[in-house]
Amino acid sequence: MKTSIPPLSPPSSLAKLFNRLRLLVPSLLLLIAAILLLLLLLRSDPPHFISSVNSNPSHPTRPPLSSIVPDHDHPAPAFNRSPPGPPKPNLSLFVHEMDDPELLRAVSKPPYNAHRVPDGAVPKVAFMFLTRNALPLAPLWEKFFEGHRGLYSIYVHSHLTNNNLVRSKQSVFHGRIIPSKVVKWGRVNMIEAERRLLASALLDTLNQRFVLLSDSCIPLFNFSTIYSYLINSTKSSYIEVYDSRGKTGRGRFRPILKPLITIRQWRKGSQWFEVDRYIATRVVSDRTYFPAFQRSCKRKACYADEHYLPTFANIKFRERNAGRSLTWVDWTKGGAHPGRFVRPSVTPKFLEKMRFGSECEYNGKKSHVCYLFARKFTSHALERLLWFAPKVMRFDD
Ligand SMILES: *[C@@H]1O[C@H](CO)[C@@H](O)[C@H](O)[C@H]1NC(C)=O
Ligand SMILES: *[C@@H]1O[C@H](CO)[C@@H](O)[C@H](O)[C@H]1NC(C)=O
Ligand SMILES: *[C@@H]1O[C@H](CO)[C@@H](O)[C@H](O)[C@H]1NC(C)=O
DSSP: OOTTTTTTHHHHHHHHHHHHHHHHHHHHHHHHHHHHHHHHHHHHHHHHHHGGOOOOTTTTOOOGGGGSSSOOOOOSSSSOSSSSSSSOOOGGSSSOOOOOHHHHHHHHHHHTTTTTTTTOOOOOEEEEOOOOOOOOHHHHHHHHHHHHHTTTTEEEEEEGOOHHHOOOSTTTTTOOOOOOOOTTTTSSSSHHHHHHHHHHHTTTTEEEEEEEEETOOOOSSSSHHHHHHTOOOOSSSSSSOBBOOOOTTTGGGGGTTTTSSSSHHHHHOOOOOOEEEEHHHHHHHHHHHHHHHHTTTSSSSOGGGGGGHHHHHHHHOOOTTTSSSSOOOOOOOOSSOOBBOOOOGGGHHHHHHHHHSSSSTTEEEEEEEOOEOOOOOOGGGGHHHHHHHHHSOOOTT
């Protein structure tokens, strides 16, 4: 028997451990119970704790905190007409309160469908921000717009109603939200949002040029330069259009679009466009091509934001379109998303490269000013952008 058990056999050491644990466990449990009790005492306010046995109806239980505190991660639909549920949004934060059918009907009629600004009136540029849930570069844009009231209008598609910025009356973004719906990357609802922005901006008959921007876009020049570039442009639109034979070009063509659109008419281009009033009205009143895109991208991501406008422009107004985008972006890193620029990459040299480092045609002449905006910049780049803006971009001349 002695020889059958080795001196330091695993069962015997396990048994020892078990013995120790048997002593330890009750004391540990007691300690945990004491901590829990302490936490419970600290959390409940004393009066409530004392009166908990008293079922006095004059002390109604408080609603859960989540129903009072605005939910930033999952905001309620910005435009909710049904009575139960979250409180209605504060309409003074909105440009208008029309839903999509009302809005599209309104802008299809005079005076909104007119292409020219009324005689003698000063034309405006509509800056349309298609954002997710924040405007991290807003301080730069505030500086950009400073001193130019009357020459621009701002529209924001987002669920920003809880955001302090749009609530502040001092902000240029105050009262500029449009009734918005959820937008998913690559889905056709991205185009719906773009049309909603265009239609909302058409409600102001002084708006003559319309530029789509994201929450990561920055201006590359000061307001006066961008304003005259757009207002004086002989081209109706800056929509990038190219034919790509690869998987992410022609490969995304759906045969269901035939015979309305053929694969030879199918085009690709950047989502970030700039159009004049004539093209804007044609886009919002398109009842042929857009519905076809909607039907062809019902269930899957179809990247309509990269194909609908380029294809529409290629078929309908090729001559009026410049064929290039005014928004600089870095695709050199490859993949489905362009390069992002953080703090150290923002240098005067880099800004100058984006401002003058390309060659293109502007009003029939060769030009080095091909991009007026750039993306993608994060909030980490803001400090340096604010620092360089006056010197490099000439914001305060
Ligand atoms: C709506 O917002 C404006 C400006 O932020 C504020 O003055 C007004 O009191 C708000 N109205 C309601 C009903 O909350
Ligand atoms: C457009 O160009 C003309 C002629 O070059 C100039 O006189 C005018 O001021 C420009 N308009 C804007 C808005 O910059
Ligand atoms: C804007 O920038 C241009 C150079 O791009 C400069 O000539 C002009 O004075 C600036 N205008 C204002 C109002 O700052």
